[in-house]
Amino acid sequence: MQQISAELEKRLGSAVEKMPPFPKSVQRVLELTRDINCRPKDLVEVIEKDPIITIKVLKIINSAYYGLTNKITSINQTVIYLGANTLKNLALSFSTVGILPNKNEAGFDIHHYLVSSLVTAGIVRLLGTLYAPGETDPTDCYVAGLLHDFGKVVFAICMPEEFSQALALSANEHIPLHKAEKAIIGADHTVVGAMLVKRWQFPEPLVECIAGHHDRTQTSAMGECLHAADLIAERLSYDSNGRVSTERSAVVLAKRFGGDIDDVMVRLGDLSKIIDEAQMFSRSEGSVK
């Protein structure tokens, strides 16, 4: 298990506090909240597509302030607990901080990151529904997909120089990004992502999923769905600089899904709806890559 220092943990945690949401979310939240009759379901649709707002909302509802024994994993659950108006005001407060810039010092493509996260999230949910009914909740699967690479965007914003070197190393040496991150930073995005969500008391299965999505140290149903979704997204060129295949992938796929990646993709059928929705959401006027 890779370790990061307490000082770095604190620094990364406070960086996330200040991180603004993605451009389209901000635009939509501001549009929706101008209308007093804004429909809660429209708000949920926006929030659950933004990893940063999702992280911040789940962080609050799962915090010690509320002391919930059953952790909250979805934005819809948050509506039931906090109410639509509180959720609206939270989203608005995050959105007035600004927008996540598409250009960052690390040269990390934020637009591609968001599309990749949304595509992966949509596929994990589909896999969870089809291949692990009763074992895992499709909504939890979606959140796992949405947040699995969150550590990358934290690196890009918080440690741009080091992350830029990792991106270059990965590209030049043709090695997976998480290995390059480990070589340059000392820990990869899975460790940082998991550390942050653990710190914020997110549900343990989600923490494990994020931590293990490259090295496959655990084998929960949700973890296996995430791993397969990550591979499929990579095949569809939505890997967010990941290069995710591992030597264990074939074993995982055969056991859970009864075939290799091509078999699973054939059975899933047309994924263009998931991709189109992700593309549509990630673009906004004036900030399209």
Place this chain on the structure above:
Amino acid sequence: MKFRFWGVRGSIPVPGPNTLRYGGNTTCIEVRGDDGTLIILDGGTGIFSLAQTLLREMPVTANIFITHSHWDHIHGLPFFIPLFIPGNTLRLYGAFNPVSGSGIEQVMGVQLQYSYFPVREAEMKAAIEYETLAIDQTVEVGDCRVTSTLLNHPVIDFGYRIECNGKSLFFTGDHEPYYNIYDPGDEAYAEYQALIEEKQSAVDESMRNVDALIVDTSYTLEEYPGKVGWGHGYFDASIAMALRVGAKRLYCTHHEPTRSDDDLEAVFATVMARHAGQLNDLEVFLAREGLALEL
């Protein structure tokens, strides 16, 4: 355990000839443990009249449980006279506000600002203590146990269950019955419905078998469709809730501010006629200022 209503009106005080019988003050309920422990549920304008009676029993230790921070539940607090007298203690309990990032101290802090009130908190003579509660947290207050339950309102709202030597009451503060934000044709409808039922069932458990259930009953069944999302209940939903949880008595409160005494009694009569023969042993009452009961 005894309790008494000092304010039963929702949203805004409405003194005047049309509200003489039920009262125009906003929410405040006095609860007494068998050992005399003083618990006050909400600090609406009704707390001012209550405060006058407390001057006879100095020093006062008042345990005020705030259901939520909307004005009509807190705007009597600065006028709680024991605050200005040395030797008294005020303990304020309530929820964490996720949007402002503040604990329950915020409900005093926002009101005791130079622009809004002439006395600063530091100048008040009573000891003021704050305890921000988690969801489902139980605190012991004298011979009473008070437990918070997260309910449904446009701001964080705690209902409180108070138990004392085998007797119990539950006050919702402001609460709207859970409803599905999706339309029946939406993909997410069924999943959301399951989440609602799970939460509803947990809330019902927190009210189970109370002797007195005091519920936000702002609207009529006919009015409610135009008020969905406003965070308040209606008569038929309150009765259904009381029957579901096995409450012995239901007190309908948070009366709609434009409703006169006559209108209130008329809508209540209609509701009771509609439920004739369906209440089993449940007794249903309109809360009114001055109504005092012993459980």
